[in-house]
Amino acid sequence: MAKVLTSKLGNAMLKIPSKLGKENTFKYRGEFYEKGGALFMDKNEILRRSQEENQYGDEREKQIKAKSKSIGQDMIVWSLIILTIFNAIKGFPVKHFIAILWAGTAAEYYYLFWKNRKKKDLFCGLLATSTSLGNLLLLYLEVFQ
Numbered sequence: 001m002a003k004v005l006t007s008k009l010g011n012a013m014l015k016i017p018s019k020l021g022k023e024n025t026f027k028y029r030g031e032f033y034e035k036g037g038a039l040f041m042d043k044n045e046i047l048r049r050s051q052e053e054n055q056y057g058d059e060r061e062k063q064i065k066a067k068s069k070s071i072g073q074d075m076i077v078w079s080l081i082i083l084t085i086f087n088a089i090k091g092f093p094v095k096h097f098i099a100i101l102w103a104g105t106a107a108e109y110y111y112l113f114w115k116n117r118k119k120k121d122l123f124c125g126l127l128a129t130s131t132s133l134g135n136l137l138l139l140y141l142e143v144f145q
Contacts, residue, residue, distance in 0.1 A: 093143065106132060109125035112125075
């Protein structure tokens with residue numbers, strides 16, 4: 001019997017023969033099986049499966065992108081807070097900045113509700129939306145009266 005090396009690819013354990021030839025194998029749906037049950041696949045099949053698993057990007061790229069978005073959103077929030085404080089000190093209206101902050105909070109809770117289906121998240125999203133719209137209404141009344 002040929003010596004067999006094992007390698008892990010995705011969720012499947014592959015057994016890779018150390019000798020050339022497939023005397024004791026048969027092909028089924030593009031995959032090679034040894035009569036004893038070991039699985040052999042050609043490199044094109046392995047590449048195809050790997051590409052299917054990583055169709056939407058690998059985990060490292062997803063984590064880096066999520067972290068960068070988080071940092072960007074944090075900078076936006078801090079910028080809005082600084083502008084709100086500056087405008088409040090100078091006596092300018094600040095309700096539009098506060099409305100933007102509440103709109104971002106509402107979007108976050110709606111996404112949590114979409115993923116987790118918790119009623120608390122939906123309630124917080126609706127509350128944040130109403131607060132954002134209330135600030136915009138107060139701004140409209142303040143500016144156009």
